[in-house]
Amino acid sequence: MTMAKRDTYTPDSLLAVAVEVFNERGYDGTSMEHLSRAAGISKSSIYHHVRSKEELLRRAINRALDGLFGVLEEPGATGGRAIERLEYVTRRVAEVLLDELPYVTLLLRVRGNTDTERWAMERRREFDHRVAALLKEAAADGDLRPDVDIPLATRLLFGMINSIVEWYRPGRGAGRDEVAEAVVRTAFAGLRTS
Amino acid sequence: MTMAKRDTYTPDSLLAVAVEVFNERGYDGTSMEHLSRAAGISKSSIYHHVRSKEELLRRAINRALDGLFGVLEEPGATGGRAIERLEYVTRRVAEVLLDELPYVTLLLRVRGNTDTERWAMERRREFDHRVAALLKEAAADGDLRPDVDIPLATRLLFGMINSIVEWYRPGRGAGRDEVAEAVVRTAFAGLRTS
DNA sequence: GTCTATAAGGAGATAGAC
DNA sequence: GTCTATCTCCTTATAGAC
Known part of the structure; x- marks a missing residue:
């Protein structure tokens, strides 16, 4: 086997490290010093790969949004x-969220403190609207319970899906497909025996 | 009507202001300067009412946990x-979450950077386990779909409930009781017509 | 591509006057 | 109970050597 070789970073491999730390400590709770320790290089070396801390956030968020919009x-x-x-x-x-877990996790935790964050929130809203439109269509077809409030149900559906980032850990408990299946079944059929 | 009178703060009235700011900017993203501007008093005056920024977090979290455990x-x-x-x-x-919205919001966003935050996360886990036990009992009674994975279903149930803090705004859209009812119905009966 | 050193400013918290 | 002034440390980011 050829030796590991990777001792230097590309913007993407550095991003992977940074996103892990962001998710553990929160974006605001993470200093460049934290990142430098996690990456094993000095603070200033990080600036050789990316312009700023916020650029790392922007790259991560873009990756997550590309995955989600791709589904549509x-x-x-x-x-x-x-x-x-x-x-x-x-x-x-649910599957994309699990496949791109760290990136989507970061996206979902953004609070709107910077331009990057506000832009991310706007794109998320756009995505939610696209799904809400599907719910509306399904309701018109008579395929949803008649008492379902569309905006409310959309929120609860995403609430259930998005919560995955708060507890899923690869290799522990249910696997990717099992989780995705449980989400679909719980959301559409409910927990109770009918 | 007797005049407003409140121009000075108690620890609790200051807490209410601080929690709003924490939820808007994130706890780590909030500086004492931010709090002082929001409260309309100087930074140092805040220290007359509370010992530290973390004490504000601790008080808020306690209030949220008391409400939740009270339900049990x-x-x-x-x-x-x-x-x-x-x-x-x-x-x-769901109702307690809506009644104590800002406090529970803060509790649910805690990431584990400090002792206070780690303790909050531990108590949350404890609460989840208590509810998981209920699910297990209900499954044993044959009242849950036979394919329900208890730990997984517990996570999804809380995911749906807890997501409320991400979108609910009093006076906009569905009201308190409506939301609580929708949560129960969606979680147990599902969205789809049977 | 990485480092050490450091700039420039903001953080949490305190001292002490009023 | 609130203020101004200040301490000390940590923050993001840059300069320039190797």
């Missing part, structure tokens, strides 16, 4: 009965 | 069939 372009999200598209998107969003 | 002592949480107790606790936790 997939065939399963564009063709067929609304309820089926909705369940497809629900499962795929 | 209520008659509806201790008597009757497990599934009924579970639904009662679900509704009441």
Whole structure:
């Protein structure tokens, strides 16, 4: 086997380290000193790879948003009965969230203190609206319980999906597909025996 | 009507102001300068009321935890069939969360950077375990779908409930009781027509 | 591509006057 | 109970050597 070789960073490999630290300590709670220790290089060396702390945040958030919006372009999200598209998107969003866990985690925790954060929040709202439209269609088809409040149900659905970042740890407990399946089943069929 | 009179702070009235700012900017993203501007008094005056920034966090977190654990002592949480107790606790936790919104919001966002935060996270885990036990009982009674994974379902249930703090704003959209009812119905019966 | 050294400013907290 | 002034430390970011 060829030796490890990686002793230097690319912006992307540095990003992976930074995002881990951001998620552990919070973005504001993370100093460049923390990052330098985690990466094993000096503070100033970090500035050789990226312009600022905020650039790291921007890159991470972009990666997460690309993954999520990508789901809406997939065939399963564009063709067929609304309820089926909705369940497809629900499962795929959960999967993307699990595949890109650190990046999506960071995206979901953004609070709006900087321009980058406010822009991220706006794109998230846009995504939510796209899914809310699916719920509305499914309701019109009579495939949702008649008492379902669309905006409220959208919030609760994303609440359930997004909560995954708060507790999922790879290799512990249920796996990726199991979690995605549980989300879809719980959201659409509920916990109780019918 | 007697004049407003409040121009000075008690630890509790100052806490209310601080918690608002913490939730807007994040605890780490909030400086004492931010708090002083929001409260309309100088930085040093804040130290007349509380010993430190962390004491404000501790007080807020305690208030939230007291509310949540209080639910588990209520008659509806201790008597009757497990599934009924579970639904009662679900509704009441949602209600307490809405009644004590800023305090619970802060509790749920804590990341574990300080002793106070780690202690808060431990108490939250304890609370989750108490509810997981209810789910287990309800499953044993045959009142949950047979394929429900207890730890996983507990996470998703809390994920849905806790997400409320991310979007609920009093006086906009659905009201307190409506939200609590939607949570219970969505979690136990699901979104889809059966 | 990495380092040491340091600038410039903001953080939490305290002293002591009023 | 509130203020101004200040301490000390830590923050992000840059300069310039190797």
